[in-house]
Amino acid sequence: MLKGKAFKFGGGISTDHITPGRLAHLRSDLPKLAKHVLEDADPTFASRVKKGDFVVAGSNFGLGSSREHAPLVIKMSGVSAVLAKSVARIFFRNAINLGLPVLTCDTDGINDGDELEVDLAGGTVNDISNGKKLTFGKLPDVMLKILGEGGLLPYIQKHGDFKL
Amino acid sequence: MGKTLAEKILTQKSAGDACAGDIVISRVDLAFVQDTTGPLTVRQFQAGKFERLADPERTALFFDHAAPSPNRQLSNDHQLLRQFAKDMGCLKYDVGSGVCHQIVAEALAKPGDVVVGSDSHTVTAGALGAFATGMGSSDVAIIFALGKTWLRVPESIRVNITGRFKTNVGAKDLVLYLIGSIGADGATYKALEFGGKGLKNLTMSDRFTVANMAVEAGAKVGLFPSDEVTQAYLKAQGRGKDFQPLAADKDANYEKTIDIDLGRLEPMVAKPHQVDNVARAKELKGTKIQQVFIGTCTNGRLEDLAIAAAILKGKKHHPDTRLVVAPASPKVLLEAIAAGYIKTLLEAGAVILPPGCGACLGLHQGILGDGEACLSTANRNFKGRMGNPEAFIYLASPATAATSAVTGEITDPGEVS
Ligand code: SF4
Numbered sequence: 001m002l003k004g005k006a007f008k009f010g011g012g013i014s015t016d017h018i019t020p021g022r023l024a025h026l027r028s029d030l031p032k033l034a035k036h037v038l039e040d041a042d043p044t045f046a047s048r049v050k051k052g053d054f055v056v057a058g059s060n061f062g063l064g065s066s067r068e069h070a071p072l073v074i075k076m077s078g079v080s081a082v083l084a085k086s087v088a089r090i091f092f093r094n095a096i097n098l099g100l101p102v103l104t105c106d107t108d109g110i111n112d113g114d115e116l117e118v119d120l121a122g123g124t125v126n127d128i129s130n131g132k133k134l135t136f137g138k139l140p141d142v143m144l145k146i147l148g149e150g151g152l153l154p155y156i157q158k159h160g161d162f163k164l
Numbered sequence: 165m166g167k168t169l170a171e172k173i174l175t176q177k178s179a180g181d182a183c184a185g186d187i188v189i190s191r192v193d194l195a196f197v198q199d200t201t202g203p204l205t206v207r208q209f210q211a212g213k214f215e216r217l218a219d220p221e222r223t224a225l226f227f228d229h230a231a232p233s234p235n236r237q238l239s240n241d242h243q244l245l246r247q248f249a250k251d252m253g254c255l256k257y258d259v260g261s262g263v264c265h266q267i268v269a270e271a272l273a274k275p276g277d278v279v280v281g282s283d284s285h286t287v288t289a290g291a292l293g294a295f296a297t298g299m300g301s302s303d304v305a306i307i308f309a310l311g312k313t314w315l316r317v318p319e320s321i322r323v324n325i326t327g328r329f330k331t332n333v334g335a336k337d338l339v340l341y342l343i344g345s346i347g348a349d350g351a352t353y354k355a356l357e358f359g360g361k362g363l364k365n366l367t368m369s370d371r372f373t374v375a376n377m378a379v380e381a382g383a384k385v386g387l388f389p390s391d392e393v394t395q396a397y398l399k400a401q402g403r404g405k406d407f408q409p410l411a412a413d414k415d416a417n418y419e420k421t422i423d424i425d426l427g428r429l430e431p432m433v434a435k436p437h438q439v440d441n442v443a444r445a446k447e448l449k450g451t452k453i454q455q456v457f458i459g460t461c462t463n464g465r466l467e468d469l470a471i472a473a474a475i476l477k478g479k480k481h482h483p484d485t486r487l488v489v490a491p492a493s494p495k496v497l498l499e500a501i502a503a504g505y506i507k508t509l510l511e512a513g514a515v516i517l518p519p520g521c522g523a524c525l526g527l528h529q530g531i532l533g534d535g536e537a538c539l540s541t542a543n544r545n546f547k548g549r550m551g552n553p554e555a556f557i558y559l560a561s562p563a564t565a566a567t568s569a570v571t572g573e574i575t576d577p578g579e580v581s
Contacts, residue, residue: 012348012438016546020553021525024200024229025237028244040548060349063382064546066284068204068300089353089384090284094300142187142314152302153212162189162314 001119002080002101004052006127008112009041011058015065015091017041019073027069034076051078054118056110058084061102062091071095071102081118083107083125083136096143099151105136166413168320169387170355173295173410177278184319184417193277193294195307196224198264199231200525201282201300203241206248208305216252218311223254224272226264231520233259234528262493262519265289265461268296269372270495274398274406275390280307285461285543287378291371292397293390293410298379318355318384321346322418325362327427332577334471335370336463336541336561338424339377340432344442346422352382354419357412359389362426368397369467376462377543380439431576433539434559437547445564445576455538456481456569457550458562459490459517460524463541466499468562473505475566475577476512482572487514488530490522512569526551539568 017040019033026033038045038055055061055074061084062070071094074082081101085108095102101120110116114129125134139147142164149155156162167175171182178188197205202225217223225245230238242259249256257267264281265288273279275293279286282304289296299313307313323342343350356378358371366374371388378386388394390410398407431445458464458472469491481487489509491497497519500506506516515530517523523530524542531551532538538550538557545557558574567577 014544014546016544016548020548020551021200021229021527022531022548022551024525024527025235027200028203028237028241040553060352060382063348064284064544066282066286066298066300067201068282068302071300072204086349086352088349088382090298090300093303097300097302140187140316142316152306153208156306156310157212161310162312164187164189164314 001117002052003117004054004080005050006054006056006110006112006114006116007045007049008110009055009057011060012063013041013057013061014063015067015070018070019067030072030076033069034073037073037077046077049077049079052080053078054116055079055082056107058107059086061087063088066090068094068098071098071100075100096147097152099147101147103136105134109134165417166415168355168416168418169293169357169389169410169412170295170318170320170385172412173276173278174315174317176276182317184317186317188315188317189312190278190315191312192280192307194222194272194279195304196226196264196268197282197304198226198229199242199245200229202245204301205282205305206244208302209308212305212309214309217254217308220252220254223308224257225249225254226257226267227259227261228263228520229525230527231259231518260494260518263461263464263521265376266464266492270401270493275394275408275410280304280313284379285376287383287386288372288376288461290378290386291368291375291388292394293388295385297385318353319419320355320357321351322421323356323358324360324421324423325358325426326360327362327425328365329426329429332563333429333431334561334563335366335373337429337432338426339374340434340442340559341429342424343377343381343440344432346381348380348438348440349382351378354383356381356383356386358387359412364393365426367467368393369465372465373462380543431561431564431578433564433574434545436545436556436558439545439559445560445574448574451574452537453485453539453568453573454536455486455488455530455532456565457488457523457530457538457540457542458565459492459522460542461492462543463562464490464492464496466496468541469500469505470503471562472566473508475563476570477508479512479570481513481569485569485572487512487569488517488523489514490517491519494519523550525549539565539574541565
């Protein structure tokens with residue numbers, strides 16, 4: 001069971017909001033880069049987020065660039081899962097490859113600051129602050145297998161190949 | 165049931181019969197990274213303790229986003245990539261070689277290939293009939309090592325093209341119109357497949373512009389059939405042998421069909437801060453711009469510079485508007501010099517950047533000031549994209565961009581010519 005606070009964002013949060021090109025020179029210094037996570041969407045996020053918290057967003061989260069640094073700095077900031085109405089393709093794949101769960105559900109009912117409980121195996125989100133319960137779509141099997149090993153690299157190291 | 169282009173290519177590259185919705189393990193014919201995604205790819209490859217590449221001759225590293233490097237950190241990243249190329253014996257396109265997608269188009273991708281790059285605009289090569297898609301550093305590190313990846317065979321949306329462009333209207337207007345109508349997530353996880361009688365009126369350069377922006381509608385791939393236009397292009401690159409004709413089956417199954425008559429399109433502009441926030445250029449008349457940027461993998465080709473030069477011939481850019489031009493490759497630059505376009509652009513007051521991404525992603529070479537607006541021929545106008553979250557980016561065609569550079573405000577090219 002994952003537990004934490006919701007940080008609510010709108011729709012269309014791009015990889016430029018998460019980790020913009022102007023910070024490309026920090027991509028080999030990840031702890032420094034992570035201090036700027038989601039800076040162009042909410043400059044206070046990085047200083048407020050705590051281990052276990054959730055990024056909760058509208059539709060098409062993570063659209064744009066293929067930069068894996070986007071899910072990477074979100075993960076490094078302590079976020080335990082991203083919840084969004086829908087997620088852009090490359091971001092989705094990158095997040096799973098890094099072992100960061102990305103869950104699609106109707107996030108409209110979740111407010112900024114709500115305390116959430118997420119049951120990854122059961123597929124449910126419990127909004128403790130307002131008593132609402134949500135279900136999220138099951139990840140495709142291949143992604144569950146990769147996530148189950150903690151990401152793509154550990155998966156391949158264990159299996160030596162794609163055994164999907 | 166017949167097959168879409170996506171299904172056809174993935175059937176060929178995987179063992180078995182690829183149908184939309186299937187998960188396949190596909191061979192990858194070309195894998196590449198650029199200088200801002202490459203270092204993480206190299207580190208993941210090393211963390212995986214892989215010792216060699218599956219195919220060094222089909223593995224490429226591009227130095228284009230920071231070319232030449234503006235700072236010490238990126239220079240160190242370049243060193244890491246150069247060392248990796250040396251150790252592994254793969255292809256290396258160092259600073260000055262141009263934008264990765266342009267080089268992939270000119271020299272590397274061919275019809276029927278599966279191409280994966282750690283750059284979202286890898287979709288550009290779909291114009292050649294290659295299943296070309298972007299992935300992150302970890303996925304590409306594994307492809308570097310194993311020569312294959314997993315893919316979900318996408319459902320396809322057919323875009324049926326008819327007619328021909330009116331004067332001052334081009335491929336950028338077509339793709340902006342398309343994205344404006346289906347939305348920035350209108351094709352998420354899908355293939356956009358272009359077809360129809362009007363395709364013969366789209367040059368290879370037009371097709372690259374359109375395929376390039378497929379990802380701005382969320383698409384996994386933007387595919388064109390491989391036809392006479394493709395063949396002529398490959399021949400002109402000295403790669404006639406790489407040609408094979410390729411098209412979807414007539415009875416292929418599409419999720420839906422979108423009809424576009426090229427003759428009905430008008431100059432379009434994407435307004436800040438989303439690519440699907442599209443309006444007709446006319447409607448934005450009077451919007452002042454402090455910079456015009458012509459270049460990128462979307463519109464930095466010879467044909468684009470030709471259009472800009474024709475409009476700017478004998479004119480000067482507006483005194484309140486800077487004009488920045490980045491040819492997509494050295495080949496483009498050389499041909500533009502030979503054709504006199506560069507002279508014309510310089511005489512109009514343009515700054516010519518070295519071949520590469522230039523001002524596109526806000527690393528250097530044309531970062532915007534607070535409150536400034538830029539009209540760019542690039543593919544993205546996200547907040548902060550050009551280095552400043554307090555700036556505003558509008559996207560348009562080379563014709564609209566060049567015209568607006570003269571007037572200092574967003575201008576439909578038809579209104580001045
Ligand atoms: S020109 Fe712009 S969009 Fe194209 S690869 Fe370079 S940074 Fe990306």
